[in-house]
Amino acid sequence: MSDTPLSVAHVASEMTPLIKIGGLADVVGALAAEQARRGHRVTVALPAYQAVSLPAGWSSRALDSRPVPWGMGRELARFALASGPDPRLRVLLVDHAGDRSFFDRPGIYDDPRSGEGYPDNAERFLFFCRAALEGLKLLKERFDVLHGHDHQAAWTMCFVRTHELHTPTFKDLATVFTIHNLGYQGIYDPWVLGLAGLGGELFYPASPFEYWGRVNYMKVGLVFADLLSTVSPRYAQEIQTGGEFGAGLEGVLARRAGDLRGILNGIDDAYWDPAADPYLAHRYGPDRMEGKELNRRALIKECGFPSAPEMPLVGMVSRLAEQKGFDLIEQGADALLALGARYVVLGSGEARYQDLFRRLMAAHPDRVHYRSGFDERFAHLIEAGCDLFLMPSRYEPCGLNQMYSLRYGTPPIVRAVGGLADTVQEFDPLTGAGNGFVFQRFDAEEMLAAVRRGLATCRQPGLCARLRRNGMGQDFSWRRSVDRYDALYGEARERVAAGRIATLESVRATI
Ligand code: ADP
Ligand code: GLC
Numbered sequence: 001m002s003d004t005p006l007s008v009a010h011v012a013s014e015m016t017p018l019i020k021i022g023g024l025a026d027v028v029g030a031l032a033a034e035q036a037r038r039g040h041r042v043t044v045a046l047p048a049y050q051a052v053s054l055p056a057g058w059s060s061r062a063l064d065s066r067p068v069p070w071g072m073g074r075e076l077a078r079f080a081l082a083s084g085p086d087p088r089l090r091v092l093l094v095d096h097a098g099d100r101s102f103f104d105r106p107g108i109y110d111d112p113r114s115g116e117g118y119p120d121n122a123e124r125f126l127f128f129c130r131a132a133l134e135g136l137k138l139l140k141e142r143f144d145v146l147h148g149h150d151h152q153a154a155w156t157m158c159f160v161r162t163h164e165l166h167t168p169t170f171k172d173l174a175t176v177f178t179i180h181n182l183g184y185q186g187i188y189d190p191w192v193l194g195l196a197g198l199g200g201e202l203f204y205p206a207s208p209f210e211y212w213g214r215v216n217y218m219k220v221g222l223v224f225a226d227l228l229s230t231v232s233p234r235y236a237q238e239i240q241t242g243g244e245f246g247a248g249l250e251g252v253l254a255r256r257a258g259d260l261r262g263i264l265n266g267i268d269d270a271y272w273d274p275a276a277d278p279y280l281a282h283r284y285g286p287d288r289m290e291g292k293e294l295n296r297r298a299l300i301k302e303c304g305f306p307s308a309p310e311m312p313l314v315g316m317v318s319r320l321a322e323q324k325g326f327d328l329i330e331q332g333a334d335a336l337l338a339l340g341a342r343y344v345v346l347g348s349g350e351a352r353y354q355d356l357f358r359r360l361m362a363a364h365p366d367r368v369h370y371r372s373g374f375d376e377r378f379a380h381l382i383e384a385g386c387d388l389f390l391m392p393s394r395y396e397p398c399g400l401n402q403m404y405s406l407r408y409g410t411p412p413i414v415r416a417v418g419g420l421a422d423t424v425q426e427f428d429p430l431t432g433a434g435n436g437f438v439f440q441r442f443d444a445e446e447m448l449a450a451v452r453r454g455l456a457t458c459r460q461p462g463l464c465a466r467l468r469r470n471g472m473g474q475d476f477s478w479r480r481s482v483d484r485y486d487a488l489y490g491e492a493r494e495r496v497a498a499g500r501i502a503t504l505e506s507v508r509a510t511i
Contacts, residue, residue: 005039006144006489008032011132013125013152014108015046016268017055018082018091020374021108022319023265023400024180027231028149030268031485034478036089038486043139045132047103047124048080048095058084063138065097068131069163071195077131079138092135094128102127115351122188125217126196129155137169145489147176151186154221155196158208161224161502163197174492176485177225179218181397182239182247183323186217208507211248222252224502226492228260229485231398232419236262238395245395261488264422265398266478272383272404279380284409286472289465292384292409299385302378303344303369311367312341312458314451315386315410317379317401320349320357325392325415325442330356332444337367339448341455344386345370346378383408388454392439392447396420402436406471412436413454415447423476427457427467435471 014021016029028044036042046052054060060082067074076097083090096102102124105111111118118124133156136143148156157177160170190203192215202209208223209215222228230236238245240253240260253260270276274292275285281298284291300307318324329336333356336343345357345368357370371378383389389405389412398419402412411427414420416438427434437454439446457463495501 003486004490005041007041007141008035008043008145008147008489009136009143010042010044010147010149011129011153011156012044012149013047013128015044015091018046019049019052019108023398024150026268026400027180027265027398030266030271030478031482032089033086033268034266034482035485036086038482040088042089043092043136043143044090045092045094045128045135047128048078048093049103049108050105051108052093054082055084058082060091060093063135066131066134066138068127068134069197070127070130071197075127077127077134079135081139092132092139094131094135096124096127096131122186122192123195125152125186126155126192129153130159130196132156133159133164133167133170137167140169142169142171143173144493145174145176146170147178147485147489148221148225149178150180151184151217151221153177154186154217154219157221157224158196162504172493172496174227174489174496175225176227176229176488176492177221179222179228179230179239179397181323182218182230182245182249183395185219185247185249187211187214188217190215202504216249219249219252222249222256223507226259226495226501227488228253228256229263229488230260231263231265232422233262233264234421235395235397235418236260238418261484263484263488264419264481265400265403266481267400267403267407267476269407269475269477272380272407274384274408277380277384279377280384282384284384286409286469289409289468295381295384296386299344299381300342302381303342304365305342305369306366312387312455313385314341314343314388314390314413314454315382315405316343316345316347316390317382318345318347318349318391320347320353322350323394323396325394325447326353326356327394328392328442328444328447332448333360335444335448336451337364339451339455341388341451342366343368344382346375346382348372348374383410386410387458388413388437388451390451391415391420392442393417393420394442399423403476406435406474407476409468409472411454411457411467411471413447413450414438415442416440427453427463427470429457429460429463432463432466433470435467435474
């Protein structure tokens with residue numbers, strides 16, 4: 001139990017088990033559930049996308065509709081409140097009842113017909129933020145903490161300090177904004193400011209709303225939140241250094257260096273548990289590893305690989321995006337194939353990487369298996385059935401798959417960035433310490449050397465067993481990280497009690 005049960009409202013664009021694109025969903029879902037278990041009252045505001053599905057044991061009821069201020073006019077929002085087995089955790093589904101149906105569409109961020117982001121994403125997530133606050137007001141409760149996640153939720157941080165400053169629902173409210181990925185900022189043309197109900201006079205160089213002549217949603221969140229966090233200690237340092245990591249916001253972050261914390265994500269270790277995984281035909285654990293071998297055989301069969309000759313399996317489950325380091329796979333493809341291993345890749349995303357894996361599979365069907373689309377079961381089977389798991393990311397705010405693979409006894413091979421650096425340590429065959437294989441520079445040769453070390457270790461049963469045990473014995477659960485959010489909330493509330501909140505006056509200059 002938490003010392004001080006709080007009423008916490010998360011605002012996020014994804015949440016497991018209702019709707020998932022990537023790790024954001026897993027984190028919001030598992031953090032909220034763990035907070036509720038600890039006695040907090042937790043409400044998650046989520047867009048009511050067409051694809052949201054309520055899991056078994058959940059139900060929802062409609063709430064009133066409300067007009068939401070929108071530029072000079074109003075747009076109607078519809079709300080529903082969903083909950084599952086834990087009554088302390090509720091989901092506020094925020095829908096748009098206007099003609100353009102911002103959320104009742106087949107895609108989440110991207111239009112599946114074009115594969116591109118919806119052209120009105122600026123409006124969709126601005127509306128979501130304004131409407132989410134209207135929905136929270138409908139609940140007729142008080143909230144202690146508003147916790148926004150990534151740029152889709154960023155405007156809530158501003159609205160509670162501007163339009164909603166005197167709203168009783170949000171009296172004494174503390175705000176926390178978490179960066180899950182600085183590579184996606186939500187940068188749009190300045191006219192959105194009018195829709196947000198803010199005058200053009202606020203759009204001047206270095207204002208919270210100005211970013212190289214445009215509006216940057218992530219920046220708005222970074223400027224207005226009482227406290228900031230990101231999803232690993234290493235990424236918290238990296239994003240203040242500029243270049244690929246800071247992604248142009250390093251100046252804004254430098255001003256808030258004292259307010260930024262790195263809190264490592266946890267994993268839902270009941271859902272990602274090889275000993276109880278409903279997606280696996282064969283369950284296993286550190287003391288009974290036979291099941292892993294059976295899953296391995298099942299995976300080989302499902303991939304259509306020949307059963308002989310025997311070769312180690314290297315897995316990847318990932319969004320196919322530049323961030324994830326697929327350029328190294330492209331550069332090193334021939335050398336990877338020469339290593340005497342097989343590769344299983346699950347992921348959808350950018351066409352150029354889909355083409356790459358389709359080509360590799362067509363040329364080497366006995367060595368490479370690629371599956372596109374989103375496939376939860378296959379993701380679990382890859383974690384369970386592979387010998388090694390590869391994540392050569394350019395940058396990685398936290399990364400969850402390396403923690404899943406550690407738990408499944410599938411040692412990860414990672415580049416030492418962000419949360420990968422914080423969770424994976426190079427295995428030392430002499431001391432037996434370490435849980436995976438790590439390389440430093442974004443360089444195909446370095447990656448290949450790490451894969452070679454991994455394969456060499458796999459071929460030595462004693463060392464391999466030790467390496468697997470090291471990872472399987474680690475605790476990456478939310479039970480470990482959730483205290484740090486409690487501390488963060490406490491700190492933010494103290495600031496608010498002392499009157500230290502952002503106002504349009506106090507944030508006039510942001511760099
Ligand atoms: P990111 O959020 O940057 O995509 P993370 O490692 O934090 O990366 O989280 C990715 C999550 O999405 C993991 O749970 C992973 O298993 C899952 N995932 C990614 N692609 C797929 C896919 N094609 N099918 C099933 N799960 C996927
Ligand atoms: C982002 C990051 C990933 C992180 C996830 C959850 O999608 O790319 O590294 O694990 O958010 O915080």
